[in-house]
Amino acid sequence: MEIFTSPELLIALVTLTFLEIVLGVDNVIFISILSGKLPKNQQKRARRVGLMAAMLMRIALLFSLSWMARLTAPLFTIMSLSVSGRDLILIFGGLFLLAKATYEIHDKLEGEEGHATGKAAATFASVITQVMLLDIVFSLDSVITAIGMSENLTVMVTAVILAVLVMLLAAEPISDFVEVHPTVKILALSFLLLIGFSLVADGLGQHISKGYIYFAMGFSVFVEFINIRIKGRRKVKPVELRHNYPE
Numbered sequence: 064m065e066i067f068t069s070p071e072l073l074i075a076l077v078t079l080t081f082l083e084i085v086l087g088v089d090n091v092i093f094i095s096i097l098s099g100k101l102p103k104n105q106q107k108r109a110r111r112v113g114l115m116a117a118m119l120m121r122i123a124l125l126f127s128l129s130w131m132a133r134l135t136a137p138l139f140t141i142m143s144l145s146v147s148g149r150d151l152i153l154i155f156g157g158l159f160l161l162a163k164a165t166y167e168i169h170d171k172l173e174g175e176e177g178h179a180t181g182k183a184a185a186t187f188a189s190v191i192t193q194v195m196l197l198d199i200v201f202s203l204d205s206v207i208t209a210i211g212m213s214e215n216l217t218v219m220v221t222a223v224i225l226a227v228l229v230m231l232l233a234a235e236p237i238s239d240f241v242e243v244h245p246t247v248k249i250l251a252l253s254f255l256l257l258i259g260f261s262l263v264a265d266g267l268g269q270h271i272s273k274g275y276i277y278f279a280m281g282f283s284v285f286v287e288f289i290n291i292r293i294k295g296r297r298k299v300k301p302v303e304l305r306h307n308y309p310e
Contacts, residue, residue: 074277083205083226084229085248085251101190117227125210129216138151154266157207171249253283258276
């Protein structure tokens with residue numbers, strides 16, 4: 064209950080849940096494409112099982128990475144800077160987010176359409192197996208984002224569970240919203256750049272208060288929703304982001 068009585072933890076939970084949902088849209092699309100290879104009567108169950116498998120994979124990764132992030136004993140020293148296991152996790156995790164976000168932004172705007180075929184044998188077991196294996200890669204950005212956004216493991220796990228529950232109930236409307244408003248996806252990826260930078264800085268001993276990050280992200284989201292309202296009145300057609308996976 065501490066999450067709901069502490070304003071800082073509550074803000075972290077809401078912000079992280081929003082990011083997990085937006086970052087999980089690609090995962091939903093991927094699961095939908097793979098499940099589309101199954102018979103009609105198995106597709107809905109495959110989507111649900113796929114999302115639940117994704118949630119379990121993310122929680123398992125959260126526990127393992129959070130445990131490693133507590134390794135604070137110095138491993139070596141570089142120019143009077145002591146580097147611990149936690150620092151290595153933060154530095155490499157931050158660099159991963161910076162690289163991942165930059166690649167995704169480029170891929171969405173200038174990448175090749177349908178360059179990942181997502182081939183799958185049309186069996187229920189093979190589809191779920193592929194979802195679980197590939198979700199390890201898909202989950203790294205959201206898991207490292209969770210660690211960068213909050214130091215409270217309960218907040219991280221709760222945000223992942225809430226995001227998956229929302230996607231279970233509203234996978235198609237969320238996908239349609241991001242499809243109609245692609246700037247939301249790009250904005251979420253830009254947040255990864257901000258979080259990645261803060262993780263690298265923290266790993267190098269320069270801690271940045273989470274409050275500054277929350278304010279910057281919240282203000283950006285506020286401005287973006289104003290832009291969406293204005294664009295909606297003008298009925299301006301948005302740009303179309305490239306899709307890795309063909310329909």
